[in-house]
Amino acid sequence: MNIHAYERLWLVASMVLIVGFIVTITYGTVGLGITMVDDREETISPDDVDEDDRFQDPRVEQVGENEFEAYVVSMTFLFQPDPIEIPANNEVTFYVTSRDVIHSFTVVGTNTNTMVIPGEVSAMTVEFDEPGEYGVVCNEYCGPGHHDMEGSLIVHP
Ligand code: CUA
Structure with missing residues (x-):
């Protein structure tokens, strides 16, 4: 043929x-310099956020040689901690909860994006390859300050 x-x-x-x-x-x-490794959820009463070991002191903690955990609290109209500081090329599991209403935890320019629902802990494990400063914004309308609800994520080389 x-x-x-x-x-x-x-x-x-x-x-x-x-x-x-x-x-x-x-x-x-x-x-995009990011890999989604895992995605899951658990529960927590919004009233217990301040008594919870993970969330009473929002922070980033090293839990293994190349593993970190970030405990993030969102509320009208901010994220804690701010900035969130993590190292590049390490697995970071974000645990995010809300103190009040529904927010989102969205790292601009990446696929790190989750709804943050009061009563629930959104968890996702990601790895950032690109050092730099990323914006953290809220994509769920949460009140008059919604548009100003932003934080930052610093990925250290
Ligand atoms: Cu929080 Cu919009």
Whole structure:
């Protein structure tokens, strides 16, 4: 069978596109310098946030050689701690809860994004490859100060 040269060219070109799309979907997050490792939730009463060992003192803690945990409290209209400081190329598990209403914990320009629901602890493990300062914003309307609700995440080299 003799395939016309142009036809073969288009066949090859469309194969390259299809493979390209699959690669983009599979590895798209790598290009953003972040890898989503895990995603899960547990519960906590909003009244207990101040008595909870993890959240009475919002902080970042080293728990293993390359493992960190960040306990983050969101409330109208801020995040604690601020800034959140973590090292690059280490697994960081964020535990985020709310003291009052529904917020979100969204790290701008990455896929680190979770709803923060009072009564629940949103947990996700991520790894930042790109050092720098990232904005942390709230994507759920939470009141008159919603648009000013922002913090920062510093990823140290
Ligand atoms: Cu918190 Cu919008």
